[in-house]
Amino acid sequence: VGIITLTTDFGLKDEYVGVMKGAVLTRFPEAVLVDISHQIAPHDRLQAAFLLAAAVPHFPAGTVHAVVVDPGVGTNRAIVAVRGDGQTVVAPDNGVMSCWLERVTVDAIVCVTNPALRAATVSSTFHGRDIIAPAAAHLAMGLPMTQLGSPMREGDLHRLAALRVRTTTDGDLEGRVVGSDHFGNLMTNVPMTQVPAGARVSVAGNRIGHLVTTYADVSPGTALALAGSRGYLEIAVNQGNALRQLRVQQGDPVTVSPG
Amino acid sequence: VGIITLTTDFGLKDEYVGVMKGAVLTRFPEAVLVDISHQIAPHDRLQAAFLLAAAVPHFPAGTVHAVVVDPGVGTNRAIVAVRGDGQTVVAPDNGVMSCWLERVTVDAIVCVTNPALRAATVSSTFHGRDIIAPAAAHLAMGLPMTQLGSPMREGDLHRLAALRVRTTTDGDLEGRVVGSDHFGNLMTNVPMTQVPAGARVSVAGNRIGHLVTTYADVSPGTALALAGSRGYLEIAVNQGNALRQLRVQQGDPVTVSPG
Amino acid sequence: VGIITLTTDFGLKDEYVGVMKGAVLTRFPEAVLVDISHQIAPHDRLQAAFLLAAAVPHFPAGTVHAVVVDPGVGTNRAIVAVRGDGQTVVAPDNGVMSCWLERVTVDAIVCVTNPALRAATVSSTFHGRDIIAPAAAHLAMGLPMTQLGSPMREGDLHRLAALRVRTTTDGDLEGRVVGSDHFGNLMTNVPMTQVPAGARVSVAGNRIGHLVTTYADVSPGTALALAGSRGYLEIAVNQGNALRQLRVQQGDPVTVSPG
Numbered sequence: 088v089g090i091i092t093l094t095t096d097f098g099l100k101d102e103y104v105g106v107m108k109g110a111v112l113t114r115f116p117e118a119v120l121v122d123i124s125h126q127i128a129p130h131d132r133l134q135a136a137f138l139l140a141a142a143v144p145h146f147p148a149g150t151v152h153a154v155v156v157d158p159g160v161g162t163n164r165a166i167v168a169v170r171g172d173g174q175t176v177v178a179p180d181n182g183v184m185s186c187w188l189e190r191v192t193v194d195a196i197v198c199v200t201n202p203a204l205r206a207a208t209v210s211s212t213f214h215g216r217d218i219i220a221p222a223a224a225h226l227a228m229g230l231p232m233t234q235l236g237s238p239m240r241e242g243d244l245h246r247l248a249a250l251r252v253r254t255t256t257d258g259d260l261e262g263r264v265v266g267s268d269h270f271g272n273l274m275t276n277v278p279m280t281q282v283p284a285g286a287r288v289s290v291a292g293n294r295i296g297h298l299v300t301t302y303a304d305v306s307p308g309t310a311l312a313l314a315g316s317r318g319y320l321e322i323a324v325n326q327g328n329a330l331r332q333l334r335v336q337q338g339d340p341v342t343v344s345p346g
Numbered sequence: 347v348g349i350i351t352l353t354t355d356f357g358l359k360d361e362y363v364g365v366m367k368g369a370v371l372t373r374f375p376e377a378v379l380v381d382i383s384h385q386i387a388p389h390d391r392l393q394a395a396f397l398l399a400a401a402v403p404h405f406p407a408g409t410v411h412a413v414v415v416d417p418g419v420g421t422n423r424a425i426v427a428v429r430g431d432g433q434t435v436v437a438p439d440n441g442v443m444s445c446w447l448e449r450v451t452v453d454a455i456v457c458v459t460n461p462a463l464r465a466a467t468v469s470s471t472f473h474g475r476d477i478i479a480p481a482a483a484h485l486a487m488g489l490p491m492t493q494l495g496s497p498m499r500e501g502d503l504h505r506l507a508a509l510r511v512r513t514t515t516d517g518d519l520e521g522r523v524v525g526s527d528h529f530g531n532l533m534t535n536v537p538m539t540q541v542p543a544g545a546r547v548s549v550a551g552n553r554i555g556h557l558v559t560t561y562a563d564v565s566p567g568t569a570l571a572l573a574g575s576r577g578y579l580e581i582a583v584n585q586g587n588a589l590r591q592l593r594v595q596q597g598d599p600v601t602v603s604p605g
Numbered sequence: 606v607g608i609i610t611l612t613t614d615f616g617l618k619d620e621y622v623g624v625m626k627g628a629v630l631t632r633f634p635e636a637v638l639v640d641i642s643h644q645i646a647p648h649d650r651l652q653a654a655f656l657l658a659a660a661v662p663h664f665p666a667g668t669v670h671a672v673v674v675d676p677g678v679g680t681n682r683a684i685v686a687v688r689g690d691g692q693t694v695v696a697p698d699n700g701v702m703s704c705w706l707e708r709v710t711v712d713a714i715v716c717v718t719n720p721a722l723r724a725a726t727v728s729s730t731f732h733g734r735d736i737i738a739p740a741a742a743h744l745a746m747g748l749p750m751t752q753l754g755s756p757m758r759e760g761d762l763h764r765l766a767a768l769r770v771r772t773t774t775d776g777d778l779e780g781r782v783v784g785s786d787h788f789g790n791l792m793t794n795v796p797m798t799q800v801p802a803g804a805r806v807s808v809a810g811n812r813i814g815h816l817v818t819t820y821a822d823v824s825p826g827t828a829l830a831l832a833g834s835r836g837y838l839e840i841a842v843n844q845g846n847a848l849r850q851l852r853v854q855q856g857d858p859v860t861v862s863p864g
Contacts, residue, residue: 098787099358102656109610109664112637112665113665116606122363122364123364123365145372158844160820210832212819269356302420347630347634382623385617406634527618560729560730561679575621
C-alpha cells in the first residue's frame with residue numbers, strides 16, 4: 088500500500104516535517120504518510136525507542152517506519168534499514184530501534200549508503216530529508232533492501248543500555264521510569280511479559296499496590312499500576328495526573344514484587 | 347471516498363494518534379485520515395462537542411468522524427455510531443455529540459458491540475484503538491450500521507447539561523463562555539440563530555457593545571462580539587487576545603440583550 | 606498528483622485546520638494534504654515567509670501551497686495565487702510570499718476573486734476556509750489560473766521590508782535574527798549565496814567565529830555558525846540551544862565579515 092510512518096524530534100513549529108514529506112512525495116507520489124510523533128524530546132533516543140516499538144505492530148505488513156532522532160547528524164554514525172515481521176524501519180543506528188529489536192524476528196539489515204538513492208546534495212544537518220526520507224520512499228515503492236547498501240549483522244546494531252531490567256536477590260524485578268505520556272501516566276521499562284499476575288508495584292518509594300485491570304478499579308485520585316497499551320507496566324492516577332501527583336522523575340526505580 | 351476524521355484528547359507527544367491510524371489502515375488501507383484536533387483538554391467533553399459540531403458540516407457526505415475523549419474508558423459507558431445528514435460519528439456515549447445532535451437529523455443509531463469488528467484483544471485503556479478505530483474503518487468501507495451492533499433511540503443518547511442557554515425575565519439571553527481558541531477568542535454556547543441583529547453583548551460584567559461583522563470593525567486592541575466561524579457568538583479583541591485582555595474564565599456568564 | 610500543502614498560524618488546538626481540509630476534500634476528494642506548519646506565531650508574516658520558501662522547493666511540480674497567516678482578514682487586502690517554477694502559492698497578499706518570490710521565476714499571478722469558486726457564503730473571519738482552501742482545491746484539480754480572477758503584476762505584490770540585508774562601509778554584511786526553530790537554532794535573513802567561504806560571524810555582539818560545516822565541528826556546548834537547511838545563515842550550539850544560551854532576540858543584528 089505504500090504506508091510510511093514518521094517519528095522525529097522536530098516539533099511542529101518549523102517546516103522540517105513537511106519537507107521530509109515533500110522529499111518522500113517527490114520520489115513516491117502515492118505514499119500514504121502517517122505521523123507517529125514529532126514531539127519526542129530533542130535527542131531522546133529512549134523515548135523514540137518506546138514509541139516506535141509501541142506503534143509498529145499496529146500497522147499493516149509492508150509499512151516503512153522512518154525515525155529521525157539523530158543527535159549524531161553530521162558524524163559518522165550509520166543510517167540503517169531493518170526488516171522484520173513484515174515491517175521495515177529506517178533510522179540512524181543510535182539505539183532508537185532497541186525496544187522494537189527485542190520483540191521482532193529480523194530478516195534483513197542494510198547500511199543505507201547508496202548515493203544514487205539520496206538527495207543530489209546531502210546536507211550535514213538534515214539527513215532526515217536527504218537520506219532517510221528518500222530511503223523510506225524507495226523501500227515503500229518496493230525496492231529490494233539490498234539496493235540501499237551493504238548488509239549488516241544484527242549484533243552490530245546499537246542498543247540502549249537504559250532498557251535493562253534486573254532481578255534482585257529477593258526475586259523482585261527492578262526497572263525504571265522512562266518517561267510520561269500526555270495524561271501524566273508514568274511509563275516504565277518493565278515488559279508486562281515479565282510481570283506476574285497480582286504483582287505488587289512501588290515507584291520511587293511510593294507503594295502503588297497490586298496490579299489492576301483498568302483506571303476505574305481504584306477511586307478517583309488514587310494511584311494504580313496496570314498493563315499499559317504499549318505492553319509495558321504503567322503507573323497512573325484514576326482521572327488524575329501521576330507525573331504531577333507522585334512527584335516521580337525519569338530514571339526513578341520501579342519495583343515489581345510477586346503478589 | 348473513505349474519509350475518516352479524528353478528534354481526541356491524546357495530545358501529539360505520544361504514539362496514540364498514529365496507532366489509531368494504523369488500526370484504521372490495517373482494516374482499510376485506502377482510508378483518507380484527517381485530524382480535527384488532538385489537543386482537546388484531557389477529558390473535556392464540552393470542548394470536543396463544540397469542535398465536532400463545527401467541523402462535521404465541512405466534510406463531504408459519507409465521512410466518518412471518530413471521537414475519543416473518553417474519561418469513562420474501562421467502565422460500562424457505551425460506544426455508539428450515529429448517522430445523520432450524510433455524516434457518521436463514532437464516539438463514547440458521553441455527551442461529545444451533544445452540539446452536533448442539536449443540529450442534525452438523525453437517521454440511524456447503533457451501540458457498537460459486535461465483537462467480530464473489534465481488535466482481537468480489547469484493552470481496558472485504549473478503546474480508541476481497539477473499538478472506535480475499527481468501527482470507523484468498517485463504516486468508511488461501507489459496512490451497514492446494523493452490522494456494528496443493536497439499534498438505540500436518540501432520546502437515550504447522553505447530552506451535556508452545560509450547553510443550555512436561558513432567557514431571563516428581561517428578555518435577555520444568558521449563556522456562558524465555554525472556552526477559548528488558539529488566538530484567545532472566547533467561545534460561547536450562544537447559537538447565532540438565537541442572537542437578534544444589533545444585539546448588545548456583555549461578558550462577566552464587561553460591556554462589549556453591539557454585535558459587529560468583523561475584527562476590523564473596531565480599532566486595534568478593542569473588544570468586540572461577532573458571529574464566530576463555528577456558528578456561535580464569540581468575543582474577540584481586534585489584533586489582540588481576548589482571553590488575556592478581558593480576564594474571563596470558562597464558565598463566566600455571557601449576556602445578549604436586544605439592540 | 607494533487608498535493609496541497611498548508612501553512613497557517615491556526616495552532617492545532619481548534620478545528621480550523623481540519624475544517625480547511627474538509628473544504629478542500631469536499632471539492633477535490635483525491636487531494637493529498639500535507640501540513641507544513643500550523644504553529645506560525647499568530648500574525649507573524651515574516652516567519653511564514655521563511656517557512657514557505659524553505660518548504661516549496663522540496664515538493665513535486667504541480668503542488669499547490671496554501672498559506673493562511675492573515676492579520677488583515679475582513680479588510681480589503683487581496684488574496685492572490687502565484688505560479689512559478691512549477692509550484693503555485695495561494696495566500697493573502699501581505700508579504701508571506703516575500704522570500705519565495707526572491708528565488709522563483711514567476712509565470713502567472715491572479716487576484717482570487719471569482720465568486721463561483723468560493724464558499725456559497727463567505728465569512729468575514731475565516732477566508733482560509735471560504736476562499737483559500739477552495740482556490741487551492743481548484744488549482745490542484747488543474748483549473749487554469751485565469752479562471753480564478755484577474756491577472757496582477759509581480760511588482761504590485763506586497764513584500765516584507767524586514768528581509769533586507771545591507772552591506773556596511775567596511776564590506777561586512779549586516780542582517781538580522783528573524784526567529785528560532787524548535788531546537789533553539791537562530792534563523793537569520795542572510796542568504797548563504799551572499800556569505801563568502803570562511804566568513805566570520807557575530808550576533809548581537811557575540812563573536813561566533815568562522816563558518817563551519819556541521820554541528821560536530823565544534824565541541825558540545827559551543828556556539829557555531831553554519832549554512833542552515835533553509836539556505837540562510839544559522840547560529841546554533843552543538844548539542845545545545847542557541848536561543849537560550851546566547852540570549853539573543855528576534856531583530857538582533859548579525860554581522861558577516863570576510864574570512
